[in-house]
Amino acid sequence: MFNIIPEILIYLLAVYGMLSLVISVVDSITQHKTTKNSDAKLVLIVKNQQDTVEGLVRGMLTGGAIRNIIMNGKLNIIDMGSNDDTLQILTKLKNSYDVIDIYNKTERNEIFKDFADNEKRALGKE
Numbered sequence: 001m002f003n004i005i006p007e008i009l010i011y012l013l014a015v016y017g018m019l020s021l022v023i024s025v026v027d028s029i030t031q032h033k034t035t036k037n038s039d040a041k042l043v044l045i046v047k048n049q050q051d052t053v054e055g056l057v058r059g060m061l062t063g064g065a066i067r068n069i070i071m072n073g074k075l076n077i078i079d080m081g082s083n084d085d086t087l088q089i090l091t092k093l094k095n096s097y098d099v100i101d102i103y104n105k106t107e108r109n110e111i112f113k114d115f116a117d118n119e120k121r122a123l124g125k126e
Contacts, residue, residue, distance in 0.1 A: 043111055046090075047080040054089050061097055076111050078103045 044060075046053055060075060077100060079087050087102075094100040103111060 041076060041111065041114070042074075043076045043078065045078045045080060046082065046086055048082045048084050048086060050082070050084040050086045050089060053086055054093060057090070057093050057097075057100070061099065074099055074101050076101050076103065078105070078108045078111070081105050 042060075044057070049056075057075070057077070075097075077090055079090060079102065081104070090100070090102050094102055
């Protein structure tokens with residue numbers, strides 16, 4: 001009698017895990033369909049933020065919301081000429097996360113190029 005209780009418990013946990021997985025996949029597919037091709041861009045502008053930038057970026061990337069919501073699934077980070085280790089930390093994060101694009105102060109206008117191109121196409125001025 002007592003030998004069957006752990007077995008039943010394992011089966012119940014396995015069923016629960018499988019149901020959780022199916023629900024998560026369905027939610028992910030549904031959410032992806034509703035937010036696909038968004039024209040939103042997420043831009044983070046930093047300068048001398050070595051103490052906070054890693055936690056901030058990792059927090060933003062947790063859960064994969066960025067990939068589902070913003071254009072091209074990228075987090076665009078502009079370093080405005082930091083004098084500390086901010087740029088090195090960002091480079092390390094870029095190696096860990098493929099969704100990060102880092103720009104320096106002089107490259108910042110490239111981030112908005114997609115918006116200008118889309119506006120030209122919409123107005124037929126291309």
